[in-house]
Amino acid sequence: MKIVIVGAGISGLFTAYSLAKMGVRDVVVLEKRYVGYGSTGRCATGIRASFTSEEHIVLMKESIRLWKEYSEGELGRYGLNFVQGGYVWLARKEETVDTFRKLVALHNSLGVPTRVIDRDELRSLVPPLNTNLVAGAMHDPMAGKSYVFTTLRALMKACRELGVRIATGTEVRKLIARGSRIVAAETSKGEVSGDIFVIAAGAGSRELLKTVGIEIPTKNIPRHILTTEPYQRAFEPLVIDWDTPGVPYIVQIIEGNFFIGRDIEEEPEQSIYSQRIDFMPKALKPIAELFPFIKAVRVLRYWIGYYVATPDNHPIYGPVNNFDNLFIATGFSGHGYMMGPVTGKIIAEWILEGRPSIPQAEKLTLDRFERGALVRELAVIG
Amino acid sequence: MPPSDRRIWDHPILVFERGKKVRFFFEGVEVEAYEGESVAAALYAIGIDVFSYSAKLGRPRGPFCMIGKCSSCFMIVDGVPNTRTCVELVRDGMRVERQRGLAPIPSTTPPEGAEEEVLEADVLVIGGGPAGLSAALEAASYGLDVVLVDEHFRLGGQLVKQTHKFFGSKELFGGLRGFQIAEVMSEKLSKMSNVRVLLRSVAYGVFRGGWVGIASRNKLYRVRPRAVVVASGASEQYLAFPGNDLPGVMGAGGAQTLMNEFGVRPGEKALVVGSGNVGLIVSYQLLQAGVKVVAILEIMPSIGGWFVHAAKVRRYGVPIMTSHTISAAWGSERVEGATIVKVDERFNPIPGSERDVECDLILISVGLAPDARLLAQARAVMRWVPELGGPVPLRTIDLETSVPNMYVAGDASGIEEATSAMIEGRIAALSIVSKLAEGRRGVEAAEKAKKLVDFLWNEYRTSPLLSRARRGKEKATVSHEEMEKLRREFPPAASFG
Ligand SMILES: Cc1cc2nc3c(=O)[nH]c(=O)nc-3n(C[C@H](O)[C@H](O)[C@H](O)COP(=O)(O)OP(=O)(O)OC[C@H]3O[C@@H](n4cnc5c(N)ncnc54)[C@H](O)[C@@H]3O)c2cc1C
Numbered sequence: 073m074k075i076v077i078v079g080a081g082i083s084g085l086f087t088a089y090s091l092a093k094m095g096v097r098d099v100v101v102l103e104k105r106y107v108g109y110g111s112t113g114r115c116a117t118g119i120r121a122s123f124t125s126e127e128h129i130v131l132m133k134e135s136i137r138l139w140k141e142y143s144e145g146e147l148g149r150y151g152l153n154f155v156q157g158g159y160v161w162l163a164r165k166e167e168t169v170d171t172f173r174k175l176v177a178l179h180n181s182l183g184v185p186t187r188v189i190d191r192d193e194l195r196s197l198v199p200p201l202n203t204n205l206v207a208g209a210m211h212d213p214m215a216g217k218s219y220v221f222t223t224l225r226a227l228m229k230a231c232r233e234l235g236v237r238i239a240t241g242t243e244v245r246k247l248i249a250r251g252s253r254i255v256a257a258e259t260s261k262g263e264v265s266g267d268i269f270v271i272a273a274g275a276g277s278r279e280l281l282k283t284v285g286i287e288i289p290t291k292n293i294p295r296h297i298l299t300t301e302p303y304q305r306a307f308e309p310l311v312i313d314w315d316t317p318g319v320p321y322i323v324q325i326i327e328g329n330f331f332i333g334r335d336i337e338e339e340p341e342q343s344i345y346s347q348r349i350d351f352m353p354k355a356l357k358p359i360a361e362l363f364p365f366i367k368a369v370r371v372l373r374y375w376i377g378y379y380v381a382t383p384d385n386h387p388i389y390g391p392v393n394n395f396d397n398l399f400i401a402t403g404f405s406g407h408g409y410m411m412g413p414v415t416g417k418i419i420a421e422w423i424l425e426g427r428p429s430i431p432q433a434e435k436l437t438l439d440r441f442e443r444g445a446l447v448r449e450l451a452v453i454g
Numbered sequence: 455m456p457p458s459d460r461r462i463w464d465h466p467i468l469v470f471e472r473g474k475k476v477r478f479f480f481e482g483v484e485v486e487a488y489e490g491e492s493v494a495a496a497l498y499a500i501g502i503d504v505f506s507y508s509a510k511l512g513r514p515r516g517p518f519c520m521i522g523k524c525s526s527c528f529m530i531v532d533g534v535p536n537t538r539t540c541v542e543l544v545r546d547g548m549r550v551e552r553q554r555g556l557a558p559i560p561s562t563t564p565p566e567g568a569e570e571e572v573l574e575a576d577v578l579v580i581g582g583g584p585a586g587l588s589a590a591l592e593a594a595s596y597g598l599d600v601v602l603v604d605e606h607f608r609l610g611g612q613l614v615k616q617t618h619k620f621f622g623s624k625e626l627f628g629g630l631r632g633f634q635i636a637e638v639m640s641e642k643l644s645k646m647s648n649v650r651v652l653l654r655s656v657a658y659g660v661f662r663g664g665w666v667g668i669a670s671r672n673k674l675y676r677v678r679p680r681a682v683v684v685a686s687g688a689s690e691q692y693l694a695f696p697g698n699d700l701p702g703v704m705g706a707g708g709a710q711t712l713m714n715e716f717g718v719r720p721g722e723k724a725l726v727v728g729s730g731n732v733g734l735i736v737s738y739q740l741l742q743a744g745v746k747v748v749a750i751l752e753i754m755p756s757i758g759g760w761f762v763h764a765a766k767v768r769r770y771g772v773p774i775m776t777s778h779t780i781s782a783a784w785g786s787e788r789v790e791g792a793t794i795v796k797v798d799e800r801f802n803p804i805p806g807s808e809r810d811v812e813c814d815l816i817l818i819s820v821g822l823a824p825d826a827r828l829l830a831q832a833r834a835v836m837r838w839v840p841e842l843g844g845p846v847p848l849r850t851i852d853l854e855t856s857v858p859n860m861y862v863a864g865d866a867s868g869i870e871e872a873t874s875a876m877i878e879g880r881i882a883a884l885s886i887v888s889k890l891a892e893g894r895r896g897v898e899a900a901e902k903a904k905k906l907v908d909f910l911w912n913e914y915r916t917s918p919l920l921s922r923a924r925r926g927k928e929k930a931t932v933s934h935e936e937m938e939k940l941r942r943e944f945p946p947a948a949s950f951g
Contacts, residue, residue, distance in 0.1 A: 302509065303535070303556055304556045304559070328509075343947070345833055346662045347660075347661050347947070348662050349659070349667050356567075357567065365560050365563050366563075367566075367567055368533075368560035368562065368563045374659070
């Protein structure tokens with residue numbers, strides 16, 4: 073059996089890895105540019121399970137378990153590193169602390185151990201933080217981070233050792249269908265045939281699926297992010313400035329740089345090479361209020377990546393109606409890096425065993441949009 | 455504490471007029487320097503070799519490029535880590551410390567964030583070397599408002615360290631030495647009221663809508679010029695060999711900055727790697743500065759640079775060893791010697807031919823790489839041109855790139871030399887003037903540009919000495935029609951005008 077995966081981002085590579093681990097000998101990953109070119113190489117590296125839908129929470133908890141397991145095994149030896157440094161949400165307003173309390177109750181009921189913490193605890197978790205501006209905070213000790221490039225390198229190495237072929241510089245221009253089967257992918261370097269096709273092409277998925285008449289309701293939304301120079305470890309958690317519009321965040325990645333992001337209003341599909349002069353001040357000002365040292369730190373780079381967003385902000389997983397051998401893994405709406413391990417696992421199970429071992433994943437197939445069965449958020453906050 | 459003073463007081467052709475004494479603290483101990491010196495030059499002058507210890511392996515590091523292009527001279531200055539000490543002026547009372555591994559986050563922070571200002575300009579010139587200065591002068595002489603930025607604390611770029619006399623006519627500054635040309639141009643510029651010069655300022659990006667961001671000390675400028683000239687120069691290439699990060703391994707240009715600009719002897723006994731013009735000229739300048747040159751190594755079977763320059767150093771008995779390269783540098787906190795090796799026709803080391811030489815300075819002069827990063831970021835269509843030192847933007851004959859009204863000139867357009875850089879700067883500016891200036895002046899500028907283009911290609915570059923660069927520049931130059939096609943196929947991220 074030959075399995076063709078389109079896209080060498082975190083989803084495509086973990087899918088290839090899981091398939092190979094489950095014994096599939098013939099896996100090929102087709103990537104239009106280079107490994108990590110899509111959203112994966114542009115992400116903030118954060119990993120957490122503190123969400124507000126059962127689907128997300130169950131999947132993310134399993135993903136975190138796998139991140140840990142992988143970091144202690146073969147992938148860990150190849151450089152994959154998971155640091156359980158936690159997430160911290162800051163409240164600038166008193167009312168927000170009440171919202172945090174409600175969230176904590178929900179998380180706890182689903183087995184995610186978040187807590188509301190006071191300023192003293194906050195100071196010990198995030199020493200350089202100016203806590204004068206903060207009314208309270210929520211802490212998720214289960215969350216963490218993993219440096220993208222060491223993770224991708226580890227995955228590439230492990231995949232190749234297991235016989236997976238990764239063809240970079242190979243763009244899939246269209247899928248070729250015969251009846252209810254996809255028979256080949258037409259690429260910039262010729263046709264690639266296969267028995268099973270997995271579309272994990274991130275922002276490129278929608279256009280590609282159109283070539284066989286499948287419409288997916290995703291929008292590619294540009295998200296801006298910058299990095300500073302690296303420094304000695306100053307704090308571990310990813311810190312979110314919850315009460316500031318656009319929700320600025322800062323995380324000191326494993327390599328020591330500070331990644332800082334903030335959502336600014338953007339038209340979907342706008343080019344990722346069109347940087348904006350207002351982004352850096354907008355992201356840095358609120359963060360510098362909270363972390364005064366940032367004013368003396370240099371920015372090294374600023375880039376843009378897409379959030380591939382669905383109407384209910386949950387991924388599109390699994391098989392599609394009309395085709396017997398086509399699977400999708402995209403639409404992560406900004407959370408696909410953390411989901412990588414679980415994505416790989418359930419897609420591989422779906423292909424090899426007919427269904428995923430996590431039943432909640434089955435609620436995330438493409439037909440939910442036709443059926444009007446969008447994912448239900450258990451609490452709407454903010 | 456300082457064991458030695460490496461300042462040169464006696465030089466056959468240069469006079470170093472040192473400013474007033476400045477006192478600052480190095481690792482808590484008071485040291486002396488002279489006004490106008492960079493922190494790196496001042497520390498080097500008093501015998502400091504190790505500026506930092508590397509982030510991961512804790513290896514000693516010293517300065518390499520001396521012009522703000524690399525990260526070798528990072529130190530903690532007044533509590534702020536990762537400060538490039540080669541482009542930081544000495545100040546009374548400043549505190550300078552070695553950085554050991556990754557630094558802790560800054561301990562002192564400015565009370566305020568950076569102030570912001572919007573600048574108005576017709577033309578933004580990025581880089582104040584020969585190309586940028588020429589472009590700014592030319593554009594300003596037609597009455598256009600010009601903003602000139604440079605990350606260094608002084609204008610002149612690489613002219614500042616060029617001590618040889620230029621060839622050519624008076625219009626091309628023939629007969630003057632490089633640093634004198636820099637002085638003449640800077641002086642002229644300072645008298646023009648329509649030119650604003652921003653030093654210690656980095657043009658950090660090109661943004662949607664044709665904005666350019668400039669980061670100065672505690673000030674952020676944004677400007678939306680009608681045209682841009684990128685004249686950001688080049689940086690020195692590294693060479694891979696064990697020990698290449700030891701203090702005392704330096705770029706040839708870095709050594710020139712030390713001895714020609716600041717009057718500081720870069721070492722006592724030098725090994726020079728690369729016999730192109732830069733390698734040959736720097737060797738001669740080392741001799742003038744009283745440094746012994748052990749040998750010049752050249753991996754090719756023949757000398758790379760011009761005969762005149764090779765003859766000069768040979769006269770002093772410096773061996774130029776062709777088909778030789780460096781295979782290792784050794785030493786603990788500074789270079790103490792190097793292993794050199796002969797290579798075969800395919801440049802592979804010949805086993806058994808290794809030889810150790812004693813030296814405390816290894817200068818790398820294996821070429822320069824154009825610094826065209828800003829153009830690449832703006833999505834100008836780039837091409838790898840080996841003759842020009844690496845990736846350069848494609849451009850029309852009047853130096854406009856595929857980003858409309860974004861021009862390139864000088865080494866950023868491909869490595870050549872200072873006179874062609876000045877001519878390119880003027881061509882770019884004149885082409886801009888021909889579009890922006892009304893009526894007769896515009897026509898006049900267009901004619902002048904045409905004449906310069908003609909002179910550059912049909913006279914100046916016909917010299918066999920420039921044949922390689924000429925070949926490269928031909929490869930990087932496309933017709934106006936081809937450029938239009940490129941723009942349609944590869945739309946730029948922004949445009950000007
Ligand atoms: C600024 C930012 C911050 C983020 N922060 C986080 C975070 O902290 N945590 C988190 O979990 N997520 C985060 N995300 C989201 C995360 O990056 C994505 O959800 C995730 O990387 C998606 O991975 P993927 O493999 O599905 O897609 P991608 O990484 O986009 O991979 C798809 C690949 O497919 C290739 N491709 C596309 N079309 C074709 C084609 N036709 N033929 C061949 N190849 C093709 C692309 O080149 C690409 O390499 C962030 C995203 C951004 C932009």
